[in-house]
Each structure stands twice: as C-alpha cells, then as structure tokens.
C-alpha cells in the first residue's frame with residue numbers, strides 16, 4: 502500500500518468517525534429534550550432505549566437470530582409479507598440531520614430532506630440497520646422515492662413497488678399483482694415460500710400490535726393530557742426498529758400503566774393547554790423538532806396525522822375470503838383504500854380522517870408541517886386550509902428542513918399560534934389555569 506493510499510484510507514476513516522460522533526451527538530440532544538418534557542417520560546424508557554440503541558449505540562434491529570432484514574420505506578409495503586417470508590422488516594425513512602448534510606451533496610438540491618438523509622446514511626455505510634439489509638423495498642409514491650430507489654440500487658438489492666395513483670377496483674387489482682411479485686422476490690431472498698398459514702400467522706402478529714395501538718389511541722382520546730404527543734410519536738417511531746411482537750409487548754405494558762394513570766387522574770399537566778393536531782410531511786426520529794417546539798411552547802399535541810405516527814399502523818387487514826389470494830387482496834386493499842398519503846390523485850380520504858380526528862380529540866388548532874421539497878404535502882395544504890376555515894379551526898403552515906437553523910423562526914411562529922389559541926379559549930386558557 503502506498504503512502505497516498507494509506508492517507509486516503511485514514512482520511513475516510515476519520516470522516517466516518519467524525520460523522521458518527523456528530524450523528525450520535527444530534528440523537529442524544531433530541532432524546533434529552535424528549536426526556537426533559539417530563540410528564541411520565543419514565544414510562545417511555547423502553548421506546549427511548551430502542552431509538553438510542555439504533556442511533557446512539559448503532560446496533561442492528563432487534564430480531565430473532567439468523568433472520569434476514571428487509572428495509573422498507575413508506576406505509577404501502579405490507580410488513581405481513583416480509584414476516585411471512587421469514588424476514589424482519591425495518592423502516593428506513595430517515596430524520597437524521599447529520600446524514601442529511603451528507604446526502605445534500607449526493608442527491609438533487611430540491612429533493613426532500615427525508616431522502617437526502619437516507620442517501621447520506623447509505624453513502625457513509627456505517628449504520629447497521631441500513632448495512633445489514635439483504636433487500637430494500639421502495640414503494641414508488643413520489644418522485645423523491647422513485648429517484649432514491651435508483652440511487653440505492655448501486656449499493657444494495659432493491660425491489661421497487663409501484664403504487665397506483667388511484668384506488669379504483671382496477672388499481673387494487675394491479676396492486677395485488679405487484680404484491681404477488683414482491684412475495685416471489687422475498688421468497689427467493691429468504692428461501693422460504695409464503696403459504697396461507699405463514700401469511701395468516703403474520704397478519705395475526707401484526708393484528709396484536711394493531712390491537713395494542715387501538716388501546717393506546719383510545720386511552721389518549723379518552724384522557725387528553727395523559728401523554729405528550731411528542732412521546733406518542735416516539736412510541737410509533739420505535740416500531741420501525743423492533744420486531745412486531747416485542748413492540749406489541751412494550752406497548753401493552755405502557756397501555757396498562759397509562760390506564761392506571763387515567764383512572765387516578767395523573768395527567769402530564771392539570772392545565773387546559775391548547776389542543777393541537779399535527780399533520781403533514783413525515784416526522785421521523787430524531788427530527789421531532791416540530792412536536793417538541795409545540796409542547797415546549799405550552800401546547801399539547803393531542804393527535805398526529807402523519808405516516809410515522811398514528812397513520813403508520815392503524816388500519817387492520819380485513820380478509821373476506823379465507824384463501825391465500827383472499828389474504829393478498831386484503832393486504833392490497835388495506836395498503837391503498839384507507840391510506841391518506843398525498844401521493845393519491847384524489848385524497849378526500851385525508852379530509853375525512855382529519856375531520857374525524859378534529860372531532861374525536863376536540864382539536865383547537867392544526868399545525869400543517871411541510872418538509873422543504875415535499876411537493877405532495879404542499880399541494881394539499883390549500884385543500885386542508887379551506888376545509889378548516891369552514892370548520893372554524895385555525896391552521897398554520899410550517900415549513901422546515903433537516904437543520905437546527907430554522908428552529909428559532911419556527912419557535913416564534915409556534916408560540917404565537919399557541920398564544921392565539923389561549924386567547925381564543927378565554928381567561929381559563931390564557932392563564933393556563935387548572936381544569
């Protein structure tokens with residue numbers, strides 16, 4: 502090896518070490534802020550630990566030994582198919598600012614920060630959850646996902662999953678075919694053919710997690726103030742890096758503890774805080790600055806309508822035909838029909854869901870988050886704004902990037918929004934007095 506080569510190798514090693522140190526520092530900072538919110542954050546430790554293990558200790562996803570990992574993006578890849586093929590899914594959409602700063606030099610300038618962060622991690626080649634994937638499944642939901650699929654192909658086997666723009670019967674049929682194609686690729690990768698039994702068992706496993714999630718949402722709905730919304734988002738984010746049974750067990754224990762707190766009136770605050778619904782572009786850990794800023798400013802995120810939050814897992818699979826084909830069709834229908842992602846041409850589904858959430862959670866204000874470069878969410882802002890105007894619910898659009906540089910500007914707008922809702926609520930809300 503020449504001196505030049507050694508220098509180059511040393512330089513690369515130093516670059517990786519610097520990246521790891523900065524990335525770890527950023528993760529720790531956000532975990533500290535989440536813990537500092539208080540309000541039962543001790544109950545959240547098992548979920549914080551998963552995030553810490555993945556992004557501070559840089560460990561692989563929790564899974565049974567010798568199980569291959571399949572990386573996924575978005576909510577349209579049915580995890581049930583991956584479990585049925587004997588593999589472990591891990592969701593790779595990224596919210597990391599340090600990885601974003603690397604990806605910023607790798608992908609197009611106007612791409613969204615989420616895919617820039619994915620590109621950054623893959624480029625550095627250091628994070629186990631990316632490096633240990635034997636396959637990545639990328640649904641083609643928007644231009645950014647399409648282009649990142651092409652880029653990832655250079656580094657790892659990638660299967661693209663075309664997602665139709667509409668949800669008519671013929672679109673569902675086409676998606677069923679795509680799922681059969683994905684099942685074949687998964688079987689080839691793991692050497693395990695999918696069967697009715699293995700798929701039904703995977704659907705049951707996911708169903709138990711969905712049952713615990715429905716308990717969690719019910720507790721949050723019935724006792725508002727039981728939990729900070731930022732913490733609820735951490736619970737949902739942790740599901741990306743755990744096998745589904747471990748996550749369901751942890752959520753079951755959290756639900757039991759929350760049920761006791763609800764019965765005994767132990768809320769995160771006894772103040773009548775402005776109840777905020779957060780919607781818009783994905784909020785992937787550690788990029789939880791928007792919910793943190795809302796809650797640090799005296800608001801309470803009572804619900805979120807985001808793909809890394811409540812939307813990610815809530816819709817169950819409902820087979821009408823007890824055959825393998827019936828299960829595949831039920832998976833396709835679940836992935837498309839109830840999905841309020843803005844990648845669909847007609848997304849009135851999302852408005853229906855927002856109206857329902859506003860009623861169920863007695864929402865007093867909506868914060869609409871747009872990641873810079875995320876055109877699909879930006880397009881839908883106008884529709885949401887008009888609808889909310891009719892409902893008399895105030896809304897603001899907050900644009901953000903994967904950087905701390907926009908924090909102060911977002912903080913000022915968030916504080917003003919929260920104050921405005923307090924004033925609207927009258928003296929009780931303005932003083933934040935006890936219920």
Ligand code: SF4
Pocket residue numbers: 574575576577642643782783808809842843844
């Ligand atoms: S909102 Fe966008 S990033 Fe999230 S699941 Fe839908 S298409 Fe994917």
Ligand code: SF4
Pocket residue numbers: 613614615616642643644645646782783872874875876877878
């Ligand atoms: S939906 Fe938005 S955030 Fe998600 S990949 Fe597409 S552009 Fe990025």
